[in-house]
Amino acid sequence: MKIYNTLTKTKEEFKPRDPAGKKVQMFVCGPTVYDHSHIGHARTYVFFDVVAKYLRYRGYKVTYLMNITDIEDRIIDRAQRDGKSVKELVRIFEKSFLEDTKALKIDSVNKYTRATGYIKQIVKQVETLLEKGHAYKIDGDGYYFDLSTFPDYGKLAHRTANQAEDAISRIDESVNKKNKGDFTLWKFSKPNEPSWKSSLGTGRPGWHIEDTAITDYHFGSQYDLHGGAVDLVFPHHEAEIAQQESASGKKPFVKYWLHPGFLTVKEQKMSKSLGNFITIKDALKNYSPETIRFMVLSNYYRSPLDYNDSVVNQSQAAVQRIAEFIQKLSLANGNNDFEISDYRRKFEEAMDDDFNTARVIALIFDLTRKVNSMLVDNSLNRNSAKKIRKFLQNINSVLGIIPAKQEKIPDSITKLIQKREELRQENNYEEADKIRAQIEDRGYQVDDTVYGSLVTKK
Numbered sequence: 001m002k003i004y005n006t007l008t009k010t011k012e013e014f015k016p017r018d019p020a021g022k023k024v025q026m027f028v029c030g031p032t033v034y035d036h037s038h039i040g041h042a043r044t045y046v047f048f049d050v051v052a053k054y055l056r057y058r059g060y061k062v063t064y065l066m067n068i069t070d071i072e073d074r075i076i077d078r079a080q081r082d083g084k085s086v087k088e089l090v091r092i093f094e095k096s097f098l099e100d101t102k103a104l105k106i107d108s109v110n111k112y113t114r115a116t117g118y119i120k121q122i123v124k125q126v127e128t129l130l131e132k133g134h135a136y137k138i139d140g141d142g143y144y145f146d147l148s149t150f151p152d153y154g155k156l157a158h159r160t161a162n163q164a165e166d167a168i169s170r171i172d173e174s175v176n177k178k179n180k181g182d183f184t185l186w187k188f189s190k191p192n193e194p195s196w197k198s199s200l201g202t203g204r205p206g207w208h209i210e211d212t213a214i215t216d217y218h219f220g221s222q223y224d225l226h227g228g229a230v231d232l233v234f235p236h237h238e239a240e241i242a243q244q245e246s247a248s249g250k251k252p253f254v255k256y257w258l259h260p261g262f263l264t265v266k267e268q269k270m271s272k273s274l275g276n277f278i279t280i281k282d283a284l285k286n287y288s289p290e291t292i293r294f295m296v297l298s299n300y301y302r303s304p305l306d307y308n309d310s311v312v313n314q315s316q317a318a319v320q321r322i323a324e325f326i327q328k329l330s331l332a333n334g335n336n337d338f339e340i341s342d343y344r345r346k347f348e349e350a351m352d353d354d355f356n357t358a359r360v361i362a363l364i365f366d367l368t369r370k371v372n373s374m375l376v377d378n379s380l381n382r383n384s385a386k387k388i389r390k391f392l393q394n395i396n397s398v399l400g401i402i403p404a405k406q407e408k409i410p411d412s413i414t415k416l417i418q419k420r421e422e423l424r425q426e427n428n429y430e431e432a433d434k435i436r437a438q439i440e441d442r443g444y445q446v447d448d449t450v451y452g453s454l455v456t457k458k
Ligand SMILES: [Zn+2]
Pocket: 028, 029, 030, 211, 228, 236
């Protein structure tokens, strides 16, 4: 099995660190809980859900840890704006995030951690960095990581420490820093900010230190797989490497780094000011979780993905086709075998090739086309139908794209849809449009997609 590793910029053979080759330790950066999660988050977390599930399908024993950032500048800002305490605010959005992941059937995470639950470990790691000469104190400000002590800085993002200053956030700003890109490890708190008393002084953690303190505690100083959205590569993940490799002296901190690409909305970066900010809750009002998952997985994870009406409608139609196909399989009663083993092999080959779910989806539709023709002339036997269904369930246990129950479309509507398809194939669009009007009169809507007609209740 091969995985594209951001660190080496190549597809590498996947070999976990465990000498027996069984256990896999996996960590993904969760959200900073100052707002509802958006569909960009859905992309990231659905993808890593599939990664964990496929590794388990492959027989690995995966421990999947996700951290939720519950202390950060944006949280403090919003709490002050909303007149809430930081604690109140983060609980609201943490709950919202967990609701969203549940709704999206993201259920592979073994443990969610909160940054503020690990202050002791964070302080300990900062102390280690101080002892080893990788950190320094600025009076009245906080502790910073000294980038001049870590020549490897930039190896993940493939840039240099001198290019670091373009990506620092407010918390890392100080005129007294030794190097431009030095980042905060521990910040002395201003009045009205949450703070913790510690041997470092009263303050709060910087953004990057929480993840390494948490993984060091649960996994040790080195582990297998670290993921997060591509915008976290620099400086966040780069900083994690600097911290952990400096603290432990061991390299590499993480063996495989995975970063799914951006999600845009109608070809634009999602932002509140552009009015194209779509939360997971918004998306789930209109579309099923399977549709959202399908949309995410129909694309290779490292490529950019655009969220727009056509893409989601297509995904909805595709999910409908797969569900219909499975229903039709139960009617099989013919005499001929269908050999599924080839498809199983191709499924694993595609997933083994850097989780190429887009290829898996193409494979599913190749299968439905071939089997459909056997269902039409009722030549498929029951045993083969059972095996095909089992195969699709196996795929579904990894991808989660088949709805448990399908909205029932009345037979009268299904007949009209078929009639309309026939007319369209005969290029008789005038009559086809009349049928469409009849369908709409009965409260249904029909849209045409690359996966055939999409029927929904109006
Ligand atoms: Zn993180």
